[in-house]
Amino acid sequence: MSPRNDPIPAPLALDPRPRLGRDYSRVRGTDPAATRDRGRAQRLPDWSGVRRILVVRLDNLGDVILTGPTLRALKAHLPHVHLTLLASPGGAPAAALLPWVDDIEPCRALWQDLGRLAFDPARERDLIAALRRGDHDLALILTSFRQTPHPAALACALAGIPARIGESRERGRALTVALPHADDALHQCERNLLLIERLGVPVTDRRLEIRLPRAAWSAADARLAAHRVTGDYLVWNPFASCAARTYDPLRHALAARALAEYADLRLLVCGAARDRQRVGELAALLGPRGVDLVGETDLPEFAALLAGARLVLTNNTAALHLADALAVPQLVTYAGTDRDSQWRPRTSPHRLLRRPTACTPCYRFACPTEHECLALAPAEVLAAGLSLLAETSVRA
Template identity: 30%
Template structure:
């Protein structure tokens, strides 16, 4: 289905559902907000972006029951934030499964099934007073709330406004962390109490996890004396990836410093990518390269990144995880907007972005020179 036809269909549904949406608006204005559902359909990086908003909502809406709706692919990261919500719902949000599409009707079949589940959940646990759609273009989440009888707060964007009970302006060019905080700040201003929680994403690590990472790296050969460089070459969208042989060339140049070591990270699906990168290196560099691809849980990956002197990669969740852990990052961007999806906090010299219209236009020399400059600053 083309975007234009989909928009017309959604507009008609919005028009025909006006009486229902009006009743939801009246219900919201008459009552308070004691049960809130945050909706974040995306993957690791966007979940990290949302963590600051989740923490602020918990602090500002004292006594409220907070639910978090995520895809099954984000359950592991969502569970790290368990103290900040009361219920975790997993929903296979269409468009984010990273699987083959099941035809144009598939999202609507899923919508009907999941809305019935959400209605049953409310009968068992209590009616949700307000849902907050943290994704600026996620019309499906709005329609899910409409069919489930839940008032919705969302951005005033073409697709989201169709089903939103309350609309908040979307600031073009503003980072996603700030956008998410804007929505939560609105909820707190209407139904909570002002709070001043840190505006930065966070990822909790335990000392046991840090100790595990140190021991794992020692087994691999890195004793902690020289620099530990990390390359995460993969991305959820293959179009974001930089050529493997260029990463190998960068690694070889940086490993000319004899005490430096390289750690490669990736999912199980990216194990072959990391293996190819190792094969493309000269023997001297391979001897000081460790691959953790496909061998770690999310928490273990975070603990390994927490040991790094520099983490390099493209626009991907693990790079956001590294910057959330306050590790220096160097990331390569193609057409994606780094102002919106790039490192947080914006403008921090600890996080550098090399951007080109096409990611393949970025040269080995650019990356190696920037990495060396960052390492010199870190050492100084």
């Protein structure tokens, strides 16, 4: 039985010989000194010999959506290549909106959920076996500015993937090519694109993009008709995956209702199924214009509803990136957890609302103080929303 078909991982070869191509030190945007510092020559793959690529992007839904321009550029440059996306269960649904993905491999990785996910050797062996079955020639490991690529690279090495590429601050031998770490302040979408540009992949379009299946448009139209929504509407996404990025839902509800009333819009409240219990107390504040859709739509239908919105009101969460990909005006209550430059909309007309604080960026999941960065009065949110509506109405 060949090593590539063996269900039991072969002994780890930390420095295999990948399909070799150009000298790493000659690639645009890289640092030859960084290569020498690693103590071994690194060479990039000859793309003509690459048939199957594993793109690793774990984390949340929004993070996977931000891989879109990178996946699109890879497919444009290498149309023959089969792209498999390794994504978390939370991020995997984004693949339905990214037509450049040929296959999806959901994975809840131990190194992403340390402290929350129990160690289970059988689960880790299953992951290695699944990656081995993919018969990948190359693993492209995408990370945020705080993450290390090395655990994912180690898993790929155990699975026998010969070329493993990522950007890294640390020394390590699991990567076959370790690119210099980009500036922390760089937008996540640009970070992904820079990585492949350093590998010689041309990028002609940097815009965020998603594509909606026809069924999503039909489902959204049926949903609007069922609730007798015939004119313009506002989509309000009140929750985020972490408390530190969530504006006070009661204040948010008051601002959303006021915006809908002043601008003569219906108000669609959307969110994940896990937020059903949280939205109950807000329903009474929405008034007759409100339509509660929390937990009722899948991701493609939600995106189709966003595409038809006059305005999106959201926290810094996946809805921000979906609206940005769709160029829909959005008003974002943007917490001080992150720098504006890292996650903000790049294409859609928008306003970011937050208070400047000394602790920004904190990168916390929960605020240890009084959430001063989002101490926004509903009237302030209303004023910003009306201003954005007036501006985008003139553009239209």
